[in-house]
Amino acid sequence: MAQGTLAHTAVITGATSGIGLAIARALVADGCTTLIIGGRRGELLAERARELHAAGAATVETVVGDLADEAIAKQFEHLIDRYEVDLLCNNAGFGVGGSVGADAKTDLLVQMIDVHAGIPLRLCAAAMRGMRQRRHGIIINVGSLAGRLAVPGAATYVATKAFTERLSESLAVEAAAFGIVVQALTPGFVKTDFHRDITDDRSHQKDAGLVRWLTAEHVAAASLKAARAARARLIHGRTVPMRRHTVVVPGWTYRLLAAISNAVPRSLQYRAVAR
Structure with missing residues (x-):
């Protein structure tokens, strides 16, 4: 692998816009030559593929469909097995509001668990099999600071x-001995289509x-910078991951908010969000 290049071959779910697209663009600029x-959105995904190819990616394969569809999940697993994937980014996701047992559609909530948790776990397993053999690789799982909070309605x-x-x-701790970097990218609010899908009102942004x-570009840059630093530690034989490279919170204000949240008793947090 060329010096400074994070990945020659990368798989990114949810890459039509937002964080996934920003990571794809950054990887191609960094020297990535093969993208899946x-x-x-099929037409938009094809447009993104043409853009990434023009930017320098020799091969761009597309997988059109919802990750909740078993056939789509299996297609990703097949492509991960077919290519020697250096980097996997699990970014696909969606939001559904409403209270459990009341106005939230239970089938959509179960589908969300599959798309956000079950399928990413399967893709991690598929990628790590080859990465363990090659003794290098990077996995980025896109989370959210909201995962540290109690949020009624979500x-x-x-x-x-x-x-x-x-x-x-x-x-990250399990895989470090095999030269594999695993990262939880944990942003706060990001200007992406995720919020557009929930509401067309941008006044709250x-x-x-x-x-x-x-x-999204800020978030992608923070993620890849941390991945590069984590990989450098592994190359130098330091196999105990550093938390700041493993749980990446872009933006100093969000890192401060995370620290404040950790210090505030949960009972007070519950009171703050109670309706």
Whole structure:
């Protein structure tokens, strides 16, 4: 692998826009030559593939469909087995509001658990089999700071993001001895289509105090910088991961908010979010 290049071959789910697309663009700029990207919007995904190819990726394969579809999940597993994947980014996801047992659709909540937790675990397993043999690789699982909070009306969403963080931390410790970096990318608010899918109202996307709306490019840069630092440690034989490289919180204001949240008793947090 060329010096400084994080990955020659990468698989990214949820790559039509937002964080997934920003990571794909950054990887190609860094020297990545083969990309497998997935998304639900076929025409837009094809447009992204053409863009990434023009930017320098020799091969861009697309997987069109919803990860909740077993055939799509199996297609990703097949492509991971077929290519020697250096980097996997589990980014696909969606949001569903509503209270469990009341106005939330239970079937969609179960589907969310599969897309946010079950399928990413399967893709991690598929990627790590080859990475262990080659003794190098990077896995980025996209979570959210919301996974550390109790959020009425979004219980399943935050639970899946808590799973993402704990899974990634545990895998990071497990896999370090095999030269594999595992990261939980844990942003706060980001200007992406995730919020567009929930509401067309953009008036709420304004900075307020320590809450800052980050760009997807900022988040992607923070993720890849941390992955590079973590890989450098492994190359030098340091096989105990550092937390700041494993749980990546982009933006100093969000790192401060995370520290404050850790210090505040949970009972006070419950009171703050109670309706």
